[in-house]
Amino acid sequence: MEIKEKIFDVYKIRNDFPCLKRKIRGKDLIYFDNAATTQRPKQVIEAIKEFYENYNANVHRGVHTLSYEASVKYEEAHQKVAEFIGAKGMEEIIFTRNASEALNLVAYSIGIHELEEGDEIITTLMEHHSNIVPWQMLRKVKKIKLHYVNVLKNGTLDLEHLEKLLNKKTKIVAFTLASNFLGTITPAKEIIKIIRNKSDAIIVCDGAQAVPHIKVNVKEIDCDFLAVSGHKMLGPTGTGFLYGKKHLLEKMEPFLYGGDMIFEVTTEGATWNELPWKFEAGTPNIAGGIGLSAAIDYLNEIGMENIENHEKELLEYALRRMREIEDIEIYGHKEQDALGLISFNIKGVHPHDIAGICDEEGIAIRSGHHCTQPLMRHFCIENSARASFYIYNTKEEIDVFIEVLKKIKKYFSK
Amino acid sequence: MIEEIYEIILDHYKNPRNYGKMENPDIEYEGGNPYCGDEIKMQFKLKNGVIEDVKFSGRGCAISQASASILTEYLKGKKIEEIKNFKKEEHLKNLGMELSPVRMKCALLAYEVMRIALFGEEEIGK
Numbered sequence: 105m106e107i108k109e110k111i112f113d114v115y116k117i118r119n120d121f122p123c124l125k126r127k128i129r130g131k132d133l134i135y136f137d138n139a140a141t142t143q144r145p146k147q148v149i150e151a152i153k154e155f156y157e158n159y160n161a162n163v164h165r166g167v168h169t170l171s172y173e174a175s176v177k178y179e180e181a182h183q184k185v186a187e188f189i190g191a192k193g194m195e196e197i198i199f200t201r202n203a204s205e206a207l208n209l210v211a212y213s214i215g216i217h218e219l220e221e222g223d224e225i226i227t228t229l230m231e232h233h234s235n236i237v238p239w240q241m242l243r244k245v246k247k248i249k250l251h252y253v254n255v256l257k258n259g260t261l262d263l264e265h266l267e268k269l270l271n272k273k274t275k276i277v278a279f280t281l282a283s284n285f286l287g288t289i290t291p292a293k294e295i296i297k298i299i300r301n302k303s304d305a306i307i308v309c310d311g312a313q314a315v316p317h318i319k320v321n322v323k324e325i326d327c328d329f330l331a332v333s334g335h336k337m338l339g340p341t342g343t344g345f346l347y348g349k350k351h352l353l354e355k356m357e358p359f360l361y362g363g364d365m366i367f368e369v370t371t372e373g374a375t376w377n378e379l380p381w382k383f384e385a386g387t388p389n390i391a392g393g394i395g396l397s398a399a400i401d402y403l404n405e406i407g408m409e410n411i412e413n414h415e416k417e418l419l420e421y422a423l424r425r426m427r428e429i430e431d432i433e434i435y436g437h438k439e440q441d442a443l444g445l446i447s448f449n450i451k452g453v454h455p456h457d458i459a460g461i462c463d464e465e466g467i468a469i470r471s472g473h474h475c476t477q478p479l480m481r482h483f484c485i486e487n488s489a490r491a492s493f494y495i496y497n498t499k500e501e502i503d504v505f506i507e508v509l510k511k512i513k514k515y516f517s518k
Numbered sequence: 519m520i521e522e523i524y525e526i527i528l529d530h531y532k533n534p535r536n537y538g539k540m541e542n543p544d545i546e547y548e549g550g551n552p553y554c555g556d557e558i559k560m561q562f563k564l565k566n567g568v569i570e571d572v573k574f575s576g577r578g579c580a581i582s583q584a585s586a587s588i589l590t591e592y593l594k595g596k597k598i599e600e601i602k603n604f605k606k607e608e609h610l611k612n613l614g615m616e617l618s619p620v621r622m623k624c625a626l627l628a629y630e631v632m633r634i635a636l637f638g639e640e641e642i643g644k
Contacts, residue, residue, distance in 0.1 A: 180641050202530060246573055291573070312604050321623045453580075454578060454580060455579075456554050456556075456578075456579040456580035456581075456621075456624065457579045457581070460581070460618070460620075460621055461520060462519075463618065463620075464523070464618075471554075472553075472554065487554070512520070514523065515520050515528060516528070516531075516580060518531070518532055
């Protein structure tokens, strides 16, 4: 325990992030919008720069040195992602632009080609729009049924409801590993056991919020697919990935068609490249993939367990301090497993004013519906403010934040 | 700090002027900002080309609501001809604070609703 604390030095970590040195209207930037996207350490920025300056070339094409070097690094990035989430190898990792694209890939490749009228998909009310809208598309195109698992008052999924919804017609179950609004970490292992007991459904997990913050091992939880955003875990924007079990990816139809995803093309048709390239049509985001690889190195260096502990500490501290403020409403249970994020409202103050005043003081937080409108409607809220933490945030920053919230409460509440 | 910068806005947000509904208005228009959910409705009573009375109602952030309140105070008793040349920059000046570009939408909602109500749909997006 003592050794870990020595390794995790938040002030040293902060030095790696150039953007954290920004001043906003003369004030130190306090970046609390990490659930939307994180900052990048200089190691990631350097890796991208190095690619462009030293071995910039297309991958899997040329015999020349630069192309070879770029290909090796790009493949290595897949391998690193595979190890990071406990996949068998890089053939199970497809790079995408973000988690949304990863979920769309499953919806199109499996949904369009394998579902039939009357089949059923289950998602939950806790999801980000990206894990709802692709399934709604299938409902429209394939005339399948779409069910939503309820969310209980304490901010957890209603697993009894899930059990009731499951049957032999259930073909896909898609659920999040952690809520971007409530912060709830869902009991994935338990949920997947319930699903496997009652159906042969393909299980799709949205890991956009969980994977950057807690250790996720796909073998341990036994999901079939996992969608992740790279830019929410220190990687470049425009990066994300889909994990899929090899035997499923092998029999799936491609999602996008074109260059690099083929083995052979004739005027009659084409055969597909091997995994994972079958699903990566066209020149990929090579620099992005290499940047993501550097981000994973960075996270590994710090250790996911340390990250989890740090965020837990920040969450507990922030909750305690926020509860000092009268008329503050905090959404979601915080007694069980939760991410370091807090969605809240101050009675009589519009969340846009909260975020607006915070911005005046150099604090970046989110306000709005957080792309979870069905969930917010379920809790009868239109919008809220949200502060979300990451490895570089400190208790001192939370102190500044609390003082600003107190001022807002004092001057703005009617 | 906050109370100084937001002095005028807070005054109007907490004590909105000309707030409420009018019976039998001559003109009314309602607009919203779907991104943040701000809504403003403005109603007018006109006589001989002059705004005899104006009321607003709606919901949203302090900037959007205070901005509407401030605007109604300005409009009351003015000739429509005169308002035609009333620029959005002038309205923003009346708010008494510098706004960041992201809050501009909130501040201009009431102004846009007024333009459309008084000068027609061609004002949309101006």
